[in-house]
Amino acid sequence: MISILIVEDELPMLKGLQDNLEFEGYLVDTAMNGPDGLQKLLHNPYHLALLDVMMPGMSGFDVCKAARQQGVKTPVIMLTAKSEEIDKVLGLEFGADDYITKPFGLRELLARIRAILRRSGDGAPKNDHQQHQIGRLSVNFAGYTAFSDGDEVKLSHKEFEILNYLFQHKNETVNRDDLLDDVWGTDYQPTSRTIDNFILRLRQKIEQDSNDPRIILTVHGIGYKLIL
Structure with a gap:
């Protein structure tokens, strides 16, 4: 089963994403702040991670950067409420594979997830x-x-x-x-x-x-x- 980590500090958003991804058949783990999210990324072989950018303790950018520096290859999609180009560029430079700007539609997010999993070989023909x-x-x-x-x-x-x-x-x-x-x-x-x-x-x-x-x-x- 495909496993996805969601790191998001807003509980309604977190639960909404978790419920919808589980409904789609994914195995979902969660964290509500950057440090906890980083520890889960470092110690669990997820197929994909969704990282909110603005979080207490550690931003999604810093979580992604630290995980990449320690050799974590898990594909990452950044969730950001900001639309400025610099934020998108920073996210990709820190090792993110894609980003999506809030508010976003569920079908758009699912399409992005499928695309990332297909590129990484998960859920795609060997x-x-x-x-x-x-x-x-x-x-x-x-x-x-x-x-x-x-x-x-x-x-x-x-x-x-x-x-x-x-x-x-x-x-x-x-x-x-x-x-x-x-x-x-x-x-x-x-x-x-x-x-x-x-x-x-x-x-x-x-x-x-x-x-x-x-x-x-x-x-x-x-x-x-x-x-x-």
Whole structure:
């Protein structure tokens, strides 16, 4: 069973998250301050941790930083009421894998959790740790790396997420709304042009000729299909 640690000092928020994640089938442990959360992270093999930023005793940033310094690899999503870019950057620099700004919707949080677990290999097919040849790219989803002819090819966070989702449903038509919900969450919906631009960039890195795609196809009126 997938285990998740929630470190949150506001009891209503803590209980709400715990109840909803347990309803989704996760095993949940909790802490209400930074020092307790850090000790639990150091001594328990969680699959994921949700850390509030503003907490008594020790901030979520400091908990994450201290855990990383002591070798803890547990994926971390920061929960923050602040929307300033500097806070997001600090969280990622301290070793967080993602962040979500309060207030957030449950479905968005669940989508972020699924995405992190999929990248870390928990709840995802074991062969996600292998290299997969997708057109011109050799991709390792667990390692978040991609190569073409021995040279590393840079893919953005969202490009990996979209490609991974298409790969998990390879040779199937993927509904556009399902892709949006899984990668972005239901509380934030990009425009059609944004999605098209991501698909275009992926085609430029994968296809022999991005103007004549043979691997990432558009299924008009429905969504996309990855052909392998």
